[in-house]
Amino acid sequence: MGEKKEKEEAGIKLDLGLFDLLRNFEEVELEDVEIELGDLELHFQPGAVVAPPKVLAPPKLKPITILEADFVPPIEEYLGRIEEVKLGATKSEGGSRGKTVVIGGATSPAFYMFERPPPHPPVVSLDVFDTKVPLPKAIRTHVQEVMEDPAEWAKLAVEKFGAEMVTVHLVSTDPLIKDTSPADASKTIEEVLQAVDVPIIVGGCGDPKKDALLFKKIAEVAEGERVVLSSVTLDMAEAGVLDDVAKAAKKHGHVVLAFTALELNKARELNRRLYEFLPKDRILMDLTTAALGYGLEYSFTIFERARLAALMGDPELQHPVLSGTTNAWAAREAWMKMGPEWEPRELRGPIWETVTALSLLLAGVDLFMMMHPAAVRTLNEVIKQLMSPGKTRPEKIADWVTAKI
Amino acid sequence: MSEREIKKGIKELSPIDVYMLLPRTNCKECGETNCMAFATKLVNREVTIEQCPPLLEKKYEKQYNKIQEMMAPAVKEVTIGTGDRAVKIGGKLVMYRHEFTYHNPTPIAIEVTDEMPEEKLLDKVKKVEDFSYEYIGREVNLDMIAIRSTSNDPKTFRSAVEKVAGATKLPLVLCTFNPNVMEAGIVAIKNRKPLIYAATKDNWNDMAELALMYNCPLAIFAPNNLKLLRSLAKTMIEYGVEDLVLDPGTFADEGISDTINNFTMVRRSVCKRGDELLGFPLIGTPITAWVGEEAPKEVLAWREAYIASMLISRYADILIMHSLDGWVQLPNLIWRFNIYTDPRKPVSVESGLKTFGKPDENSPVMLTTNYALTYFTVEADIKSSGADCYLIVVDTGGISVESSIAGRLLTAETAAEAVKEAGVEQKVKHRYLIIPGLAARLSGEIEDLTGWRVMVGTKDSSGIPIFLKEKWPPKED
Numbered sequence: 086m087g088e089k090k091e092k093e094e095a096g097i098k099l100d101l102g103l104f105d106l107l108r109n110f111e112e113v114e115l116e117d118v119e120i121e122l123g124d125l126e127l128h129f130q131p132g133a134v135v136a137p138p139k140v141l142a143p144p145k146l147k148p149i150t151i152l153e154a155d156f157v158p159p160i161e162e163y164l165g166r167i168e169e170v171k172l173g174a175t176k177s178e179g180g181s182r183g184k185t186v187v188i189g190g191a192t193s194p195a196f197y198m199f200e201r202p203p204p205h206p207p208v209v210s211l212d213v214f215d216t217k218v219p220l221p222k223a224i225r226t227h228v229q230e231v232m233e234d235p236a237e238w239a240k241l242a243v244e245k246f247g248a249e250m251v252t253v254h255l256v257s258t259d260p261l262i263k264d265t266s267p268a269d270a271s272k273t274i275e276e277v278l279q280a281v282d283v284p285i286i287v288g289g290c291g292d293p294k295k296d297a298l299l300f301k302k303i304a305e306v307a308e309g310e311r312v313v314l315s316s317v318t319l320d321m322a323e324a325g326v327l328d329d330v331a332k333a334a335k336k337h338g339h340v341v342l343a344f345t346a347l348e349l350n351k352a353r354e355l356n357r358r359l360y361e362f363l364p365k366d367r368i369l370m371d372l373t374t375a376a377l378g379y380g381l382e383y384s385f386t387i388f389e390r391a392r393l394a395a396l397m398g399d400p401e402l403q404h405p406v407l408s409g410t411t412n413a414w415a416a417r418e419a420w421m422k423m424g425p426e427w428e429p430r431e432l433r434g435p436i437w438e439t440v441t442a443l444s445l446l447l448a449g450v451d452l453f454m455m456m457h458p459a460a461v462r463t464l465n466e467v468i469k470q471l472m473s474p475g476k477t478r479p480e481k482i483a484d485w486v487t488a489k490i
Numbered sequence: 491m492s493e494r495e496i497k498k499g500i501k502e503l504s505p506i507d508v509y510m511l512l513p514r515t516n517c518k519e520c521g522e523t524n525c526m527a528f529a530t531k532l533v534n535r536e537v538t539i540e541q542c543p544p545l546l547e548k549k550y551e552k553q554y555n556k557i558q559e560m561m562a563p564a565v566k567e568v569t570i571g572t573g574d575r576a577v578k579i580g581g582k583l584v585m586y587r588h589e590f591t592y593h594n595p596t597p598i599a600i601e602v603t604d605e606m607p608e609e610k611l612l613d614k615v616k617k618v619e620d621f622s623y624e625y626i627g628r629e630v631n632l633d634m635i636a637i638r639s640t641s642n643d644p645k646t647f648r649s650a651v652e653k654v655a656g657a658t659k660l661p662l663v664l665c666t667f668n669p670n671v672m673e674a675g676i677v678a679i680k681n682r683k684p685l686i687y688a689a690t691k692d693n694w695n696d697m698a699e700l701a702l703m704y705n706c707p708l709a710i711f712a713p714n715n716l717k718l719l720r721s722l723a724k725t726m727i728e729y730g731v732e733d734l735v736l737d738p739g740t741f742a743d744e745g746i747s748d749t750i751n752n753f754t755m756v757r758r759s760v761c762k763r764g765d766e767l768l769g770f771p772l773i774g775t776p777i778t779a780w781v782g783e784e785a786p787k788e789v790l791a792w793r794e795a796y797i798a799s800m801l802i803s804r805y806a807d808i809l810i811m812h813s814l815d816g817w818v819q820l821p822n823l824i825w826r827f828n829i830y831t832d833p834r835k836p837v838s839v840e841s842g843l844k845t846f847g848k849p850d851e852n853s854p855v856m857l858t859t860n861y862a863l864t865y866f867t868v869e870a871d872i873k874s875s876g877a878d879c880y881l882i883v884v885d886t887g888g889i890s891v892e893s894s895i896a897g898r899l900l901t902a903e904t905a906a907e908a909v910k911e912a913g914v915e916q917k918v919k920h921r922y923l924i925i926p927g928l929a930a931r932l933s934g935e936i937e938d939l940t941g942w943r944v945m946v947g948t949k950d951s952s953g954i955p956i957f958l959k960e961k962w963p964p965k966e967d
Contacts, residue, residue: 147729151691154724154767156716159758199751219949261931291896320898346889346897347837377821378625379863379890382828383837385803386588393586415892417867417950418820427816432788440799440821447750447803463796470746477745479713482778486665486687487640490780490812 158199164398167191167451168365169205170340170405172250172311173284179309179338183282186249188369188451189405194392195449198474206468207446209453209461210250210286211242212411215265215273216257221420223434224456235273236280243281246458247465252286252315253277258299259290267302274303278310286313286342286454293318297326304333315407316344316371319355331362342407344371347387349394353401365404369452374408376416377441384408385448392449405451413441414456435459443467503560505529511553511560513544532561535583535591564761565807566770567594568707568733570634570685571661577633579735579807580771585761588833595830596802597633598822599663599810601777603640604650611650615657617814623823626866627873630823636663636687636810637675644674651675655682663687663810667711669696676704685709685808687773688737694722698729706733709773713739714748716755723767734770735808742779742797749797750804757805771807774798780812791818798822802829838888839865843912847878854879854962855914856924856947856954857905859886859894868951875955880917884908891928902935909940922964926951 169190174180190204215235220228227246231238235253242248255270257263274287287303289296300314314334321327334341343359345351352370359368372387388406395402413419419437420430427433438460442453446464455461470476509529516524520541522531531537539545539561545554567581577597584590600618602611621632637654639647647666654662655678662684664675672686688711689697701708708731712719719738726734738752739745753772759765779794795818798809802825813819841860846869858868860883872879884904886894894900909915909923923942925933927949937944945964948957 147695148725149695151694151718151721152725152728154717154720156720156759158755159763159765161762196747196750197754198747199755291898293898318897346887346893373893375863375890378824378828379867380837380861381825382587382831382833385829386833389586390588415890417952418824421950421952423816427820429817432792433817433820436792436795436817436821439796440825443796443800444803444825447800459792463792467746467796467800470744471750472747473744474747474751477714477739477741477748479715479739481743481745481782482713482739482741482775484667485775485778485781486638486667487642488781489640490777 160200163192163396165192165396165400165403167392167395167405168368168403170366170369172313172340174309174311174338178311180311181278181282182284182310184249184284185311186284191392191449191451192396194389194396195447196471198471202472202474205451206472207451207453208249209455209464210252211246211248211461212252212254212454212456213238213242213277214254214256215270216263218256220456221414221434223420223431224414227458236276239277239281239285243283246461248283248461250284250286250452251277251281252288252454254288255299256288256290258295260292260295262290264295267299270299271302271306274307274312278307284311284313286315288315293320293324294326297321297324297330300330301333304330304337304339307337307339309338311338311340313340313342313369315342317341317355317359318344319351319358322355322358327358328362331359334367335363340367340369342369342371343404345373347373347375347383349387349391349402352391353399356401356404368404369407370402370404371407371409374410374412374441374445376413376419377437377444378416378418381441381444385444388445388448388450406449407452407454408442408445408450410438410442410445410453410460411456413438439463446471503533505533507560508532508557511557512542513550515544517544519543532557535593563593564764564769565757566733568735568771570597570663570683570707570808572681572683573659575659575661576683577661582757582761582805582807585757585805587829591832591834592830594807595826596806597661597808598798598819598826599634599636599808600632600814601636601638601665601810601812602650602654603638604643604647605640606650608653611653612657614814615654619658619660621814621819623816623820624870625824625827626863627870628827630827632814632819632823634661634663634808636665639664639666639668639671639675642666642668642671644671647671648674648678651678655679661685663709665810667693669693669700672697673700676700676706680704683707685735687711687735687810689722689726691718691722694725695729698726698731701726701731701733702729707735708733709735709737711737711739713737714741714745714752715739716752719756720765720767723770727767735773736768736770737773737775740775740778740797740801742776742793743783746797746800750800753801753805772805773808773810774801774806775810776801777810777812791815794818795821799825802826835862837862838885839883841883841885841908843914844869844881844883845879846872846881847876849878849880849917851917851919852963853877853918854924854958855882855918855922856880857882857884857908857929858926858951859884859889859891859900861886861888861890861894864890868954871951871954875958877955877958879958880912880914882908882912882914882923891926895929895932900929900932902932902939905929905932905936906939909942920964924957927953 167189173182173185193200239251257265343355419434435457512525522528563581563583565580565582581593664684665687686708688709710722741749760769776794776798791813838860886899921942924945924947930946933944
């Protein structure tokens with residue numbers, strides 16, 4: 086201690102290190118409480134101490150300046166990487182699309198921009214139906230004019246609502262609805278491919294055997310367009326038709342959407358079956374989207390778990406994921422007439438779809454099937470903002486507490 | 491201040507670790523068969539330490555404290571308000587929902603200002619109090635009032651705080667960066683333990699004094715500056731303020747990216763790196779969507795609504811909002827309700843026959859699937875109709891009506907089998923089966939297989955009361 090400049094304060098002789106520390110504090114009080122001071126080195130001068138020497142005195146230190154602490158962003162490394170999947174094909178690539186879309190490639194959880202930004206932003210595809218389907222009024226008013234014409238509907242989605250992709254749901258092929266033949270349904274797809282130049286998703290009716298016939302035909306007709314066949318399922322495997330669909334997708338250059346219901350083991354199993362026929366970059370997963378209020382939390386958690394497992398290195402889950410977000414409208418709160426305090430429905434419906442979408446966006450969804458123009462616009466805007474960090478203007482909210490609203 | 495060793499994650503904490511510290515007398519006072527069973531439940535957070543009476547004795551003090559420390563959540567639990575209306579925020583054990591149930595659903599504080607005319611002020615407070623929605627048999631509500639001083643005048647603030655406190659027992663947040671104004675507000679409600687919002691780089695020592703003097707939790711505001719946030723937290727802890735709430739700033743505009751990243755970085759630092767300085771609840775302020783923007787009211791409310799939902803997903807432990815509109819609050823209250831449920835809870839309910847009220851041989855027989863949310867919604871609607879009836883719950887593997895038809899889990903065959911297994915033929919003398927409107931296309935096949943007449947119900951179960959009123963009993967034909 087000889088060469089150190091000694092200081093006394095409240096009877097405590099402090100070494101230089103402690104003194105430096107204490108310069109940030111206004112006072113040191115001795116209190117009659119037992120405390121361990123850890124590695125602080127204290128020297129008591131006999132006689133100068135007020136309290137009995139054996140009491141370890143706790144300095145009740147009140148800082149007089151802000152005590153600096155550093156912040157280091159908590160960055161982690163992952164073994165896994167999400168597959169990049171290209172949707173749509175241009176002329177030079179064997180298709181006829183003017184635009185193509187790439188999704189996936191993530192090496193961090195969703196929008197951990199501080200860690201590693203995703204190479205591709207998530208994308209929204211707008212729903213189009215091949216026949217008149219019952220739609221909530223809030224949506225119907227936007228598509229009323231085109232409801233009997235899928236090609237016009239697709240055009241509207243792209244030109245007016247800014248759709249980067251379009252999903253054509255061939256619901257009329259359902260044997261229990263119109264039982265439209267694969268040949269007739271494929272004409273609808275051809276018309277849509279003519280009408281718009283964005284990549285498309287082709288939706289079946291859910292009947293495994295009918296969908297298999299349908300997808301084989303569409304795969305052929307849309308040769309090289311790299312459409313997404315939505316969806317292939319374990320039911321198809323059970324019905325013995327999955328292999329044919331996978332082979333057709335491979336042969337004609339398309340992508341399949343592997344649908345399972347909120348179960349990662351099933352998702353893995355389906356993918357394993359598909360790997361026999363298709364390269365990994367031809368497979369997307371749909372893990373099921375339940376509406377806000379009707380099980381969204383199950384979807385949120387399954388998507389989040391799938392993404393984290395994939396990043397941790399699970400090779401069977403390293404695929405971009407899709408959400409059928411239009412399901413949000415299954416929630417009665419999205420469309421039902423409620424009391425005046427819950428109006429207007431024109432906002433309640435689309436915010437329902439928006440919140441459903443944003444929750445899943447943060448869980449890692451790469452591709453959204455959506456409907457309401459306001460929800461789509463918001464999602465696209467938020468994705469753009471999330472992809473651009475460093476745009477904060479702290480002064481804008483610095484005094485929010487006194488702001489007049 | 492050194493960061494202590496990272497606590498054992500929730501998954502690594504084994505019942506044995508806890509068991510070794512228990513009295514191990516198998517006294518059963520806790521209601522469990524033995525100490526090991528209690529330890530297992532304790533680790534699963536199904537019981538609390540206090541439920542072991544011997545452990546509260548002086549001789550087990552060390553063990554009690556040790557268990558307390560082992561079980562301490564990564565994010566400190568902070569209480570705002572007093573008595574039975576107090577709210578607890580934070581107390582998070584994990585970062586991701588599937589790791590363990592999230593604790594303490596994000597309370598939403600609705601804002602008023604000290605310059606609102608008295609009538610408007612009290613009206614808004616009353617609306618917050620009365621806000622209620624019944625969701626799967628449970629009531630969802632708003633939780634708190636935040637009072638902002640826009641006047642920056644101590645007397646005005648004090649008067650507004652008094653009025654609000656007199657009108658509601660809800661916990662309060664007092665918002666001003668001016669320590670004199672803050673003190674005037676706190677003095678008016680000394681015993682209500684409000685959240686003090688907020689200490690900043692400019693006023694931190696005065697705010698710390700107030701927090702200590704009146705024993706209130708204290709928020710720290712460091713917009714988009716985590717280094718400052720952490721420095722201020724360190725300073726406050728040294729100052730002796732134990733209950734902190736952290737605000738890294740909410741930017742509802744092009745600053746969304748940084749906002750979401752700041753919340754995420756803070757929570758990861760705490761849950762995965764054991765950072766104790768940031769181990770406090772996070773406060774989000776979607777109300778900032780309204781600040782400094784020239785846009786129609788609906789546009790700003792829309793923005794406020796969705797940024798709130800994003801913050802509920804990304805780690806906000808309390809929110810301050812401006813809009814009271816039902817369409818703004820409802821999706822957030824429901825999302826909060828959902829995300830804070832136990833992720834281990836199965837998606838399906840037991841299939842089979844359920845009865846409502848006191849059904850007899852003339853009562854209606856309905857059919858639905860065993861997806862939990864479908865079932866609970868139908869259940870709530872049947873109950874609200876007050877009908878005595880039977881409900882056959884088909885095992886669709888926990889899938890909703892629409893999806894299970896698409897996925898061929900709800901078919902005429904599975905429905906027919908469920909009718910048979912339910913033994914409902916012996917219970918009623920009629921042969922009418924009401925199926926969901928969304929299952930309409932199965933009606934013909936179900937009639938063929940069961941020999942029952944099928945009545946197609948409404949697409950949404952909210953129509954059940956009216957349907958039964960108009961269509962039951964069925965007219966002979």
